[in-house]
Amino acid sequence: MSNIETRIKSLQRAMRVKRVDAFLVLNIKNIRYLTGFTGSSAFAFITRDRSFFFTDFRYKEQAENEVRYSERGLEKGKRIFLIKNLMKKLGIKVLGFESSVPFDFYDVLRQLQVTLTPLNGLVEQLRLVKDSEELQSIKEAIKRAEEAFMATKPRIRPGITESAVALRLEEELKKRGCRRIPFDIIVASGRHSSMPHAGQTDKKLEKGDFVIIDWGGEAGGYYSDMTRTLLLAGPDMGPKKKIYDIVNRAREKAISEVREGIKSSDIDAAARNFINDAGYGDYFGHGTGHGIGLDVHEGPRISWMSREPLSSGMIFSIEPGIYVPDFGGVRIEDLVLVEGDTGRTLTTLNRKLEIING
Amino acid sequence: MSNIETRIKSLQRAMRVKRVDAFLVLNIKNIRYLTGFTGSSAFAFITRDRSFFFTDFRYKEQAENEVRYSERGLEKGKRIFLIKNLMKKLGIKVLGFESSVPFDFYDVLRQLQVTLTPLNGLVEQLRLVKDSEELQSIKEAIKRAEEAFMATKPRIRPGITESAVALRLEEELKKRGCRRIPFDIIVASGRHSSMPHAGQTDKKLEKGDFVIIDWGGEAGGYYSDMTRTLLLAGPDMGPKKKIYDIVNRAREKAISEVREGIKSSDIDAAARNFINDAGYGDYFGHGTGHGIGLDVHEGPRISWMSREPLSSGMIFSIEPGIYVPDFGGVRIEDLVLVEGDTGRTLTTLNRKLEIING
Known part of the structure; x- marks a missing residue:
């Protein structure tokens, strides 16, 4: 049975559990998941034993x-009549x-x-668990993102602007085959690094800056997402190294908890408690992580x-962070796969603090 | 009165006409239009005489x-309670x-x-008519797009891939200050040019190819959109020049009809009838144009x-096209402003057929 066939059957x-005779799928990512279609306009209509695509x-x-796998038809005129x-x-x-x-x-x-019958997240529920084909795509999306970063890193020096770093990284991602950039790359330096959702500005990197870089790649429609500081x-x-070290150990703590059956909140707690105990609890305002796949946040x-x-x-x-206003911030983000009793870290880039002289 | 204040009052x-006491605005572009906020999470709550932003x-x-202009508040907890x-x-x-x-x-x-009371397009209706500030942004978005194209054009030669052209154009757009690319740039050559919504592939440009390039710029949150072939x-x-000439004249016909009070369908008809009369009516399957502003399609x-x-x-x-399967396609797209009795073409790039030798 092909992956697509397995997904439709699931x-x-x-649908049987929800007691619906048919399910109308309009979300374009869900359609891609259920049919393989990569275009931007379509709908799928799944019945208990058939699957239609228009x-x-x-x-x-x-x-x-x-x-x-699906029976194909062409849309013409109003969708509702069809x-x-x-x-x-x-x-x-x-x-x-x-x-x-x-x-x-x-x-x-x-x-x-x-x-x-409105159904909340029926296909999204299936998408939570990735099959082998999806895992391969995500791994490739990670590889492209990591290689693009390594090609960009030599440019990260005092004097270059945040947006120039972001632009270069984006070029490198595209060169490696990423057809889409999953989200606007964040390059947040110095004071900006203390704003968790800063974008990128024409600010130049300066000596003493933390530089948070949050970016992702794409392969076969699947995304990756990672952050290095x-x-x-x-x-x-001294104090900067200390903050970095706390975030990095919080990341390790969280990843070490990952296993089948554990609650998400327990993984979050592992990172959060560690940061709390270190006295920085007020400076970690966001969740510890999010799923990824056809959407960058799922x-x-x-x-x-x-x-x-x-x-x-x-x-x-897994992406804990500490953001100290007017001082600076650190976030380190890896992607992790649940594999039975452990979590396998899929990202491979160095997480030891890199200090750039120059 | 500031532009924002004028928009809220309109x-x-x-709202009075629709007999609602308050209007809840969640669409982020509508929020930007009504408040000036450029971030990605917020809501606005407009009453008959006040305006709130969270x-x-x-x-x-x-x-x-x-x-x-609006009274500001911070969201915490569930939005619905607020x-x-x-x-x-x-x-x-x-x-x-x-x-x-x-x-x-x-x-x-x-x-x-x-x-x-569900209201369809209440703010979108206001957004149809651009004020001076919006016009300035769109003009700047056009300027950036045109300059980026001119910087890219020397690369457009047999042997380069479609995606390399698109990547270069995107870089040039970003260099000129475009923070977002309004849509995936289309570079469709040869056989691909006959598919109106082709994207870009690793196909190399070849002698004899039509090359449709459809791209846009951004400035101050406003977009531009243009196509050259x-x-x-x-x-x-011979036949290629003929097709190009028909599309170009259809474009002129449509633009010459633009004026206050005319129906959109009459403008569409001007282009469509011309292409029909030239015998290519079956090869122009899409509409003649779309509004643009904070959204690339509005x-x-x-x-x-x-x-x-x-x-x-x-x-x-205004973007008529002719797409002949297995032969090739042409689309030429300008942006036009309605100004009393005439339509002012805002795009300035050459529309005469450019033949590239090499």
Whole structure:
């Protein structure tokens, strides 16, 4: 059975549990997951024992190449009429739909006069656990990101601007085959490094700056996400080394907890308690990590609020940080795969503090 | 009155017509339009005579700098509780919300036990007509895009890959200050040029290829969008020149129709009829244009289905094309501003067929 076929069959099992006759899939990432289609406009209509895929004429040829398992059709005119006819033909009485659809579309669905069941994250639930093909893509996305970083690193010196570093890194990612950049690269130096969601500015890197670099790669539609923090030699090296060391050990603590069955909140707690005990609890305001795959942020959330137990095959970030206003910040982020009793760290770049002289 | 204040007051007038006491704004572009906030998480709550803005701690400082006109508050905990308290305090009985919100969020709003009124495109309607500040940003976005193209053009030669051209163009856009690339740049050559929504591949440009390049710039959050088609000298130059000429004249025909009060469909018809009469009607499958601003695709649509009359201050693309399968395609796209009795073409790059020898 192909991966795609396995995914559809798992979805059909979940649909039985939810008691829907059919499930309408509009989220383009979910469609890609269920059909292999990489274009940007389509919908999938899954019944208990069949799987339909529709796109418009622009993607006809592409769909013929990519969509093998589902029955293919072409969209023309209003989507709702097509859905209506299909439902009539198949005798669908209870239609499930993604609860993430716009209210507008829900309002249109109401015309169908069938029972409508909003389903929250039905496909996303399947996407939590990665299969071998997905793991390969994520590994490749990591490799591209790491190589791009290594090619960029020699430029990271006092005097270069944050945005020049980001631009170079982006070029290197694209050169290595990343068709999309998963998110705007963060290069946050000095005072900016103390703002967890700083972007990049025309500020020049200066001696004594922490430089947080948060970036990701892509391969086969799957993303990677990682963060490294470098230190430019300068004043206050003692306290800076200390903060770096706390974050790095918090990262290790969290990763050492990763295993099948553990709750996300326990992993978060491992990092958070360590940072609390070191006296920096007020400076770690965000969650410890997030799942990654076709979306750069997906389940599982690794946070104090997330009590779901982990399963083998889940891949997520571990990214504790400490951000001291007007002083600077550190974040270190790895991607980790749950593998039975352990967590396997997929990212390989050095995490020891690198001090750049120059 | 500042532009922001004018926008809020226009929205409040529209709210009166729709008989809502308050309007909840979640779309981040609409929030930017109404408040000036450039961050990525916030909401706005507009009543008949007041305007509130909320973001979380990450954007506190940024909001203080950017959001001048609205009353600012910080989000903490669940958004719905904050909205509930605000509504209670202000005595709101009828709440308008953007009909584009996810069904999920609508489902949460239902807890409020007030009258909920979905409103389709209330802010988007205001955004159709650009004010002087917006026009300046779009002009700058065009300038950056045009300069980036001119810097890239010498590379467009047989032997270079489509993706190398796209990568270079993207670099040149970023160098000129574009913080975002509005959409994946299209570089579609030879056979690919006959697919209107081709992306870019590792295919090398070859002699005789049409090369469609569709790209945009950004400035101050506003986008530009333009397309040029070059021809690499090679076989079949006669029929290729002919197709190019038809598309270019169709573009001129459409632009010459632009004026206040005309229906979008009449502009579309001007281009479409010309292409039909030339015998290529079957090869022009998409609409003639689309509005642009904070979104790369917004109103007005310039299509056969769109009967709204145009107003001065609207800015949109005019982009007819002819795509002949297995032969090649041409698209030429300009941005046009409605100015009273005429349409002013904002893009300035040459539209005469450029034939590249080499």
